[in-house]
Amino acid sequence: MGRARKIVSGIAIAAVLGGGAYWLTRPRIIDPAKIASAESDVALSEFPERVLFGDTHLHTDNSIDAFGFGARLGPEDALKFARGDEVTSTTGVKAQLSRPLDFLVIADHSDGLGVTRRLYDAPRFAIRDKTLRRWRDMMHESPQQSVRATSELIAAAGAGTLPAAMLDPARRDESTAEIWGNQLKVLDRYYQPGKFTPIAGFEYTLQPDGNNLHRVVMFRDGIERTSKIRPYPGLVSNVDGLFDYMDGYERATGGRVLAIPHNSNLSNGLMFELTDAAGGPMTAEYARRRGAREPVVEATQIKGDSEAHPFLSPNDEFADFGKKGWEIGNLTLSFPKKNDMLAGEYLREALKRGLSIEQQTGVNPYKFGMIGSTDSHTALATGDEDNFFGKHTGNEPDKIRAIAPQNLGTRVGRMGWNYLAGGYAAVWARANTRAEIFDAMMRREVYATTGPRMVVRFFGGFEFSSETFKGDWVRAGYKTGVPMGGELVASGAKAPRFLVSALKDPEGAHLDRVQIIKGWVDASGTAQEKIYDVAWSDTAKRQPVNGKIPAVGDTVNRARAAYTNAIGAAELRSVWTDPDYTPGQRAFYYVRVLEIPTPRWPLFDAVRFGVKLSPEALADAVAQERAYSSPIWVGPAARNTADRKTGQRRLAGR
Template identity: 50%
Template sequence: MTRRMVSLALSTTLLASPLLAQVTTDAGTIDPEKIERFFNQPGYSPYAGRSFPTRPLWGEQHLHTSWSPDAFAGGTRVGPDDALRYAEGEEITSSTGQQVKLSRPYDWMVVADHSDALGIVASIYEGDPALLADPVLKRWHDGMQKGGESATAVVMEMITAQGEGKVPEAMTDPETQMDMWTNMTGIVESHNKPGQFTALIGYEWTSNYGGGNNLHRNVIYRDDKYFADQVRPLTTFDTEQPRELWDWMQAYEDKTGGRLLAIPHNGNLSNGLMFATETPDGNPIDTEWAESRARWEPLYEVTQSKGTSEQHPSLAPSDEFANFELWDKGNLNVVPKEPGMIEYEYARQALKRGLLLEDEFGTNPFKFGLVGSTDDHTGVSSAEENNFWGKFPASEPGPERSTGNAFDFEGRTVKDWQLGASGLTAVWAVENTRAAIWDAMKRKEVYGTTGPRIGLRFFGGWEFEEADALGRNPGTIGYGKGVPMGADLMPAPEGASAPNFLVAALKDPYSGNLDRIQIIKGWVDAEGEMQEKIFDVVWAGDRAPGEDGKLPPVGDTVDVENASFTNTIGAPELITVWTDPEFDPALDAFYYARVIEIPTPRWTAYDAAYFEESDFPEDTVMKVTERAYSSPIWYSAGE
């Protein structure tokens, strides 16, 4: 096992000046071939001529504003314009009248309001006579006007009606939908500042098939308003079948010449449907289905406020970090799960199953990268534990959220304290523009975190050496010798025995030190059984694995009562080269990196310290081990 921890001066890009040893021969003389290969520089400057991404661009691809019907009904009054100003770093007023600001601006954002009834609920609230002629809409109007529990009940009824296909016809007029869409794209366009801040056009297609089974997708445009305005966004009033969403995306591209991708989320709330081997209506998947899903859905949202769905502890009992911010009671309507459903809801299981399906169909439908976002419905994207603004206005900061319900369907509840302050997406794009960010998403050179802005590089190849972990330029070496996260390993050169990986992580200066980096491997064995294994590849301190192979905990400095911690344990950065010690060239596999922070206070601890009158239950989680998930790198035995 290679284990190196480098604690040199911090670099916010992980790309400082190269060490001389990396461009010299054994005799100590400059090797021109190494300079050309690693730097491709036209002269003295090692940065001139560099064409690869040099820093992660941080953003949010899943935020709802007052234009989403459930958000407005729940009291959200922050619209897309204010939400984008907030993302750019401005201070705004939340729906509960509180001032709120990010610790640091984002580089980009997608306002992903629901396409269903986009912007229409405000008209119901304001009392549009034509809409209030419908008795259901009149009741919703009255409930929203009353606010509080009455407004929350309206939100729950809206979600149920949408999931059951019983939304009043007055809300589904296509012309009204198109008018609202062109207004939305105009707002987004006004905030797009290439090179400074990117406002991507997008929306959420919100299939709750069968009554709350979450099959939601965020549709992300590479294009500007001119293209996006040519086709009305798809709604679940049109269809709840993902295959028909993909058909719509194909029709959009055929008509406009534009480009789209979709990002599924919350498989943990799909009650077994998100990664099933049958379509939602019960038909077996086929080659066309596999090819379509692989084409249109290159990413998966692995973490957000409604739970993290990397892996479930019941599916990986040896993974001590799997039990993290779980929402596993039921679907979006909290309809309880049945045995076997969890198997088809979590990302790691899907990545493994994708290898099996590739053998059957010739295409891996679950060959996705990993991202994170908040899915906040407040117009306020909040992924920081000490700056968390909840899911809906009812769960914005206040002593009452210690005992409040985030969701309540006929007594089936999820508590506010079970919301997670998660997550964010980092994109390795060559520039801060729509095209560059979208292209990075499409090639899966992205990663998700549970909130902190952890720097993460992950490269796979066959020629990395231990000395490559001693430098300050893992990006330069990684692109020179291998492939980045999201890619396929190149064919093995003659004489190579196993793939190796260069992985580097840098702490968020606003968050905790790093505990360890793990590489998670998944494969299908010779008997056709799905397998996985977690390798601790580099860690902080002088710990050593025990007899059981497990690395001891890093420690804990959290003072829950005062919502504080110290960075006296852990490391500010970690880097290593790791070679798979159990590689079998005959078996397909994937690898991804998981970076674990030291324990830090959860948002609930910050609440309890700030609001002295809060009354959290005894079983409330008060600590969190934040993390980052790289997109995988795949090995194909056929290559």
Template identity: 45%
Template sequence: MKRLVALFLSSTVLSITAVSATADGGAADPQKFDSIYPGKTYSPYAKRSFPSNVYWGDTHLHTGMSLDAGLFGNTLGPEEAWKLAKGEEIVSSTGLPVKLGRPLDWMVLTDHTDLMGFAIDLQAGAPNVLANEKGAEWYQGFLAGGAAAGEAAVDLITNFTQGTMPEEFLESYSTGAQAYDSVWERIVDAAEDANDPGNFTAFIGFEWTSVPKGFNLHRNVMLRDGANNALQVSPPVTAAPYGDTDPFYLWKWLEDYEERTGGTAMAFAHNGNLSNGWMFPTEDTYHGGKVDEEYVRLRARWEPHYEITQIKGDGEAHPYLSPDDEFADYENWDVGNLDITELKTEDMLAGEYGREALKRGLMLEEKFGINPYKFGLGGATDSHTALATAEEDNFFGKSTSVEPSETRMTHPFVKSDLGVVEGYQLLASGYTGVWAKENTRRAIFDAMSRKETYATTGPRMAVRFFGGWEFGEDDLRSRTPAFVGYEKGVPMGGDMGKQTSDAPNFMIIAVRDPIGANLDRVQVVKGWLDTDGELHEKVYDVAWSDEREMDANGKVPPVGNTVDLEAASWTNTIGASELATIWTDPDFDPAERAFYYARVLEIPTPRWVVYDNVRLGAEIPEGAELIGQERAYTSPIWFTPTEE
């Protein structure tokens, strides 16, 4: 059954204190109200006991400090990246003025650790670079510009990924080296300068760039701490003999960091779709190890979050894995690894996508008692332009080579004999919404640790997702539904409490982006492990707009389409501004492990290629998708059977 209600999500609180005064203007006794109404308060905004604000951020952004970003022409540093994120207008590396439609609330800057800062020295012709024959060759290519610069960049990156980089460069730009540490100090200082507790949160971080044979096994690292802790250590690299591409190496670094500094850190992976099946293993790891008790324990300990959507493809689901999900075929990149040097085969897909990983986690938990893939969900840009742009109408691409121009759609972004990713396939995504009490490093980091987060492909819709056993339709009548959500259940990222009814029910509330498109529908995605050890999934339509009727197969028909391609626009004459429902699982079995998450879909809107066509006169290549349905994915809620 569908349910539409009007709700205030930004003030979803009801735990507050009355304020009164004596007749002579003095402060009243705060115990007086409580003595009359024991345990109650009047103001719904006082004494908040749970997060009532959603803060928007990007967990993955590169500046010219990163090897690949700098090689492809990014001349911006962390200082410019922070300015843009906070709402200032800057000039891009290609000379274009750029400003976000709305500032972000927080961000993690994640420049690649390996050869961090080398591109800056190469562009400047630093003496240590020119003293090496290969370095001098690359420098001359950059001086020549055009195709020669591109060839030099590709050759340099190929040498790095294939392990043939001159060792003197690896040594100079590696953990503990003077050149490396000076770049790290600049990154840390820039984050400290940008951090403004209560107004904007700047996290210190980096990307640990494990890319053996082009397989994407990267992890981003996010520190809860400031400069005092961050400058005590240098980020780890992956190139031998100074580092390792095995995640055990990173997990050990994280453990050492916390023990040495007393600080706190987390890691999270991204783009499993480019790992050729190695991102979410169940038996063997890429590095020759086993998925054993130590592996699941350490991965669960250090990786509580997963970046499920970004520029290099949406990673929630794939139609091959989820043939009954009509919305699974959304902005998939399934052509190979990062270098497209190994052909993608269907058997790899199960180790690459977020929904399948969540299912695999149930199986591993049954075996080891620990779920290594029990992660919260978020989105990020992974932009290498220093520009955190995830809006379709303000999209500056992956790298400087695909910043706005008449030709960026028509030349391939990645190409090899085994596959190609066309320029128009870049995805203008994404951001992470975090439910937190305040905009500080502590509050946002802790929210990510407890998984009270959700991903969107760019729009800033507000989404609440609670799981419990006693929710009823009357719970949606309140203008502050989150109070009852926390009182009766657990939020996204949580574990279902003790069973008190025949089946779990869920309170889901979604409000459109205030300047965005209306909502089409809300769905619940369920995955479970049956008592025979088989994994399953099902997608339920639980709330939808307009007067559509569910068919006999439980499917709701399409919402319609108001996109005007000639104007790069749409109208909110279909869909709903708000959707909410109480949904009970009709297929619940208390003997089966399960997870549930909400997926919220907008009505159709234009992709960024349409804006390029209208604004720049750029020709749209044949085969390019023109229209998409932006979406949000909440972190799951898990159910674990009890012995009873």
């Protein structure tokens, strides 16, 4: 199970943790001219014609926790799996995607890159620190004890009590540089411009007191630039330090880099604060910097869904998706969750906060697009309910993973069935290349799915009509409006109009409905929201009752973990005008697409392994998968002056 590992000195246990230089003096370059030539041969469409699906948040055995949890698959295995090859999982199960992904970001933790592997391999006598020696012994004792040791390590990182040997800057260097350099080589070797795109990245793991403030850092560039740096640590820094690192990289190399916050639902209110990183007043300068550095946010993944929350949106009957088990506390459960924290955690509220901050400072720090990703720690990027390989190798497919406690090995309150099997990032790019995918994210022309690959288009403008869909409506969307992620400058008293189109996943479930969520700040300065059903299936039978569309129904057979497409629609579309628009109003609009109910992975497990689910798990074993588009913002004039450079360039023909 896994590859042979090289024995290293106990002195090499420490990872790249702490401050200092992040530049490698000897770049490792693999024929960048050949890659540049292959990229230039890829034809660019006039405007994005095909959506690309990928994962921007995958961990391999180079991550400190993934290896400790048992992962033995590395970057090359991850790339093979993502492009559609069959691989053997760490636990010996054959694994393959039914459809390959278009792109992948391997985002191993910068903190402790490869450290658990080195700790595992180190001779016991060479380890002087008692805690490190005990963790090494636990890792060798059993898979269960290895998970427990890694859980203790994560808790210590959150509490700031890691052993000093792991924090010694003098001991980080060659091993980290070697891991990063080797990974970059593998990425370039598997890069097939136009067909499959591996992208360089890492995860920045800032988590004060166990509150999740993690970001995935993603590069636009190949090895010629990315080999000149090494990943930036998070445990002993702050987000301003990360932004400084990003600024420095771009100045020194001419490259591009962005950051993607994730699991805001586990930050205990800190991810989308009304202050700057130091707790001071939110200034225009800080708001502009954050908006420029974080153009997209991860809305959904294995550790819960962060789009909305029932406490914040009591009139939203679909806001409770992916909440069970994740709303009881922060990442490490070191502090319980309180309701007054929720506004700083959920994306819809953050978008509303952005409007309020813009009203005060002139700049919106939370003008972000939405994507999904897995955060899998198995090196297997699958968001499919019937092909879910778990958060980590401790809950790869087996008889007990759905019913056992699954919170990092030691704490109670979260169960295996609380994990979601999603999601994916959907990107409207003009070609499948690093530059085009990165640029699409910078202009926010992206959307999130919880796993299914439905195709969602969303345009805003002032000239659309019911006739628009009869012609080349996509071209019209680009020519006379803006796509998802764009900004509309209000035109007199005209209300904005929106083109919305949703196609079912060809291998998945029919669609229930399409909604547009609007957020704005009213005349009194209070943030508001409203949800509009703009298209739905079976309209002859489902007319609004008290302003609500009746439930679509449920065809799921719980005994067989199966469903039928006897209800719902294969396609939904609408030309919608905001009936409540007030001239001069600043607002955002985004689309939420809901599938009909389908089985979740615990139900597939129950049938596959003959497991009896608990009443709580069974009650949550069916769900309506969904997609969230990036918003379109409408206002009297664009006030956010954040420079998005190439990502904001006008597309050809627009």
